Amino acid sequence: MKERKPTSASDIKIYGRLLRYTKGSWLYFILSFIGYLMYGAMEPALAYLLQIVVDTLESPELENARANLAEDRTFIPLLILGIFFIRGVGTLLGGYSMAIIGNRLVFDIRVAMFNKLNLLPSSYFHKEPSGRLLSKLTFNTEQVIGSVTHAIRIILREGLTVIGLFAFMLYTNWRLSLFFLLIVPVIGFIVNYASKRFRKLSHRIQNAMGGVTDVASEAIKGHEVVKIFGGKQYEQSRFYEASKFNLRSQLKMELTKSLNVPIVQFIVAMAMAAIIWLALEPTISSNMTAGHFVAFIGAAGMLSKPMRQLTEVTSILQKGLAAAQSIFEFLDVPNEADTGKLKAQTLAGKIAFNNVSFAYSPESKQVLNNINLEVPAGKTLALVGRSGGGKSTIANLIPRFYDITQGSLTIDNHAITDYELDGLRSNIALVNQHIVIFNGSVRENIAYGGLQGATHEEVVFAAKAANAWSFIEKLPHGLDTVVGENGTLLSGGQRQRIAIARAILKNAPILILDEATSALDSESERAIQQALDSLMRDRTTIAIAHRLSTIEKADIIAVIEQGQIVERGTHVELLALNGVYSQLHQQQFRENS
Numbered sequence: 033m034k035e036r037k038p039t040s041a042s043d044i045k046i047y048g049r050l051l052r053y054t055k056g057s058w059l060y061f062i063l064s065f066i067g068y069l070m071y072g073a074m075e076p077a078l079a080y081l082l083q084i085v086v087d088t089l090e091s092p093e094l095e096n097a098r099a100n101l102a103e104d105r106t107f108i109p110l111l112i113l114g115i116f117f118i119r120g121v122g123t124l125l126g127g128y129s130m131a132i133i134g135n136r137l138v139f140d141i142r143v144a145m146f147n148k149l150n151l152l153p154s155s156y157f158h159k160e161p162s163g164r165l166l167s168k169l170t171f172n173t174e175q176v177i178g179s180v181t182h183a184i185r186i187i188l189r190e191g192l193t194v195i196g197l198f199a200f201m202l203y204t205n206w207r208l209s210l211f212f213l214l215i216v217p218v219i220g221f222i223v224n225y226a227s228k229r230f231r232k233l234s235h236r237i238q239n240a241m242g243g244v245t246d247v248a249s250e251a252i253k254g255h256e257v258v259k260i261f262g263g264k265q266y267e268q269s270r271f272y273e274a275s276k277f278n279l280r281s282q283l284k285m286e287l288t289k290s291l292n293v294p295i296v297q298f299i300v301a302m303a304m305a306a307i308i309w310l311a312l313e314p315t316i317s318s319n320m321t322a323g324h325f326v327a328f329i330g331a332a333g334m335l336s337k338p339m340r341q342l343t344e345v346t347s348i349l350q351k352g353l354a355a356a357q358s359i360f361e362f363l364d365v366p367n368e369a370d371t372g373k374l375k376a377q378t379l380a381g382k383i384a385f386n387n388v389s390f391a392y393s394p395e396s397k398q399v400l401n402n403i404n405l406e407v408p409a410g411k412t413l414a415l416v417g418r419s420g421g422g423k424s425t426i427a428n429l430i431p432r433f434y435d436i437t438q439g440s441l442t443i444d445n446h447a448i449t450d451y452e453l454d455g456l457r458s459n460i461a462l463v464n465q466h467i468v469i470f471n472g473s474v475r476e477n478i479a480y481g482g483l484q485g486a487t488h489e490e491v492v493f494a495a496k497a498a499n500a501w502s503f504i505e506k507l508p509h510g511l512d513t514v515v516g517e518n519g520t521l522l523s524g525g526q527r528q529r530i531a532i533a534r535a536i537l538k539n540a541p542i543l544i545l546d547e548a549t550s551a552l553d554s555e556s557e558r559a560i561q562q563a564l565d566s567l568m569r570d571r572t573t574i575a576i577a578h579r580l581s582t583i584e585k586a587d588i589i590a591v592i593e594q595g596q597i598v599e600r601g602t603h604v605e606l607l608a609l610n611g612v613y614s615q616l617h618q619q620q621f622r623e624n625s
């Protein structure tokens with residue numbers, strides 16, 4: 033996150049953008065305004081009540097006054113009740129309407145953020161720790177509630193109160209009121225200073241919060257590694273540091289806030305003292321009755337609470353704006369490039385790499401160098417080679433998880449960037465090297481996403497083809513067994529077989545299998561291999577495997593080393609070549625015999 037520039041112009045822009053999200057809530061804005069108007073009008077009414085009471089008591093004809101007051105005995109208490117009733121209704125109306133606006137805003141922003149998540153390029157997920165993203169989705173959006181509801185609530189409620197009270201003061205004695213007005217810039221200056229400090233601090237707190245969730249989410253996901261490799265101490269101290277930083281920032285913020293309040297109050301007290309001092313000067317208060325005087329001082333005193341709250345508004349706003357800014361930065365990350373116009377209904381599946389080079393980021397070194405490969409439609413390409421050579425990278429270029437940096441990559445003689453992204457991907461089935469299982473039933477995992485409409489028979493067929501049916505049958509609820517977050521209730525091989533069933537069910541013309549059977553024993557692998565062989569027969573397949581026995585039948589085998597193709601040919605040709613492939617083959621042959 034970048035440091036926020038403290039320009040009010042950018043703040044206004046951010047606020048404006050937030051307000052645009054509340055466009056649908058204008059009715060609640062009006063209701064809330066009416067509510068707070070009721071509330072704000074009742075404060076001067078209270079001051080006025082004070083005036084009536086004092087003036088009746090103080091009237092020269094004391095006898096009369098007592099008589100008047102006796103008549104008013106029910107009137108004044110009823111007035112008090114009435115005032116507080118209206119005030120209460122106003123608070124309820126204003127507060128609840130505001131809460132509706134704020135919570136709807138958070139809802140809208142969360143949904144927009146989650147939808148954005150699915151449009152981001154893969155590279156974004158490697159850069160940004162997932163804890164940071166989650167904290168944006170939860171913590172930052174909550175802070176925006178603080179900004180929008182809380183701040184607007186204060187501005188409306190306390191702002192209207194200040195206006196009401198000040199109008200009452202002007203009406204009672206305008207000269208004294210104008211003097212009171214002179215104090216306001218001094219208060220403003222102090223508030224401004226404090227708000228600058230808040231801005232810096234609240235930014236640090238957000239970063240600190242992100243750090244806390246990062247460490248925690250890693251420790252949760254990696255709890256096994258943490259235990260075995262004695263990472264407890266390390267993780268604990270990492271979390272301790274992150275939390276400590278958070279604590280320090282939080283306390284600094286509280287200190288500034290706590291200092292802010294008494295200072296502002298003291299300034300108000302000074303103003304009051306000065307006013308009383310002035311008011312005691314006969315020329316200024318000559319035509320004031322005692323009731324006027326008491327009501328005026330009362331109103332001025334009542335001003336201090338709303339004024340103080342108004343001064344806190346900036347800090348609340350700053351907090352919310354800092355959160356909103358980081359949210360908007362996220363929403364503004366460029367989407368995956370999807371400029372292609374070609375609709376890829378059903379591709380034949382001819383894939384050609386021409387001098388393709390690739391680096392994961394402009395700064396990092398090239399991972400692929402001048403790759404030339406052609407896979408005719410319906411044929412099988414196997415990629416083999418040592419770990420880290422670039423096999424998965426080549427496979428990931430085809431569904432455009434990443435875009436090539438040089439050369440050309442075509443499917444059916446069109447650059448893959450010419451296709452609409454969704455259309456291109458609908459033609460590809462993929463079994464990842466890192467199997468992903470969602471927290472749902474086995475059925476939901478096989479018939480995932482676009483496959484949701486699959487019939488029961490189709491799902492069972494796919495599960496059988498993937499050699500998964502035998503274990504699914506034995507699960508407590510069969511296909512409807514819930515498998516836990518990331519499939520924790522399944523073994524590695526079972527997870528792989530579910531992923532394969534998913535790919536089989538998709539029945540797409542291009543199939544990518546990245547170490548799809550690596551977690552299986554040779555018997556299960558052989559059983560699956562038959563299914564895969566028949567699956568591969570009429571579709572273009574990219575198969576990546578360390579176990580060479582699984583790819584011997586491939587039409588083309590390419591050996592990848594350090595981002596380059598060092599050998600290519602069929603199994604027989606490559607063995608005859610007596611190079612890298614035959615070496616790898618001999619090694620595995622020896623290990624297995």
Ligand SMILES: Nc1ncnc2c1ncn2[C@@H]1O[C@H](COP(=O)(O)OP(=O)(O)OP(=O)(O)O)[C@@H](O)[C@H]1O
Binds near residue numbers: 417418420
């Ligand atoms: N997301 C990424 N960002 C940056 N570099 C990456 C990323 N993924 C892989 N690399 C780098 O690219 C190179 C090739 O990785 P790749 O995953 O393609 O290898 P591989 O041949 O599939 O290896 P394995 O057989 O172990 O799966 C490696 O040096 C790796 O460090």
Ligand SMILES: [Mg+2]
Binds near residue numbers: 424425465546
């Ligand atoms: Mg790989």
